[in-house]
Amino acid sequence: MKNLTKYIFAIFAILLFTAIKPAMAQNSQEFQPAKSKNKQYYALYALNSGDEQKIAGTLRNIKNALEDPRLKGKLHIELIAFSGGVAVFDKKGPFKETLLDLKSRGVDLVQCENTIRERKIEKSSLYDFINYAPSGNGEIILRHYEGWAIVHP
Template structure:
């Protein structure tokens, strides 16, 4: 008799779990992404390459995030540049207009001073509207511990 009761209980549990699992399935047509239910969001975009495609993709990603209707008016963005990424801030490169547009939208543009020292780059070679941090990696570490999301396109 105990065996029948045990089997019956197991069958009921299986059917209950199966029915519950069916209710959790999301119809793809009904899914519209995560809800931005927080008051604010913070993100650091890391750029450490001079690859033109990556530079352009990074700036496009930042703009896409700023224009996401769920994040509109809730997003704080910092672009941390180190290593080869310093190319984006050089006066002889074609990114000034795009960078000024990002900065106009509130994006912090931060260059790693370690990179400048290691590559013997002076501030005169870079746009005068950018900011500086002692180290790009240090900035990313600190921001991550402060709860900022880190994106490395």
């Protein structure tokens, strides 16, 4: 019985060692960030929150993506706002300058028409430099099937 216990322990130790060694080897490799291999990249940022911190964070994420050296000159971005996200385009809000900067850098700023219809929002209360899509969810679905990365910070 003692020999059987030693034998089982030895097999367990060998199995454990063979499992740990490859895992340790993986951790010893240095991290390499993703490399840009395509000529163009497409990202749709979906914003459905009216929280000013969430909006500001989303706009900052877009700016950061535009400034990533791997993506410079290769990235096309669309911001789709729906539901509470309509606040980003409200003329009374604090985001006009940031939005104009993003627009000047080629970002498409798009508002869901379902949201403004359902919430009875007048287009005149939103910035005149934005575009419209019939539905935010439809835009997400269609862009996804066009191969766009969908980002929902």
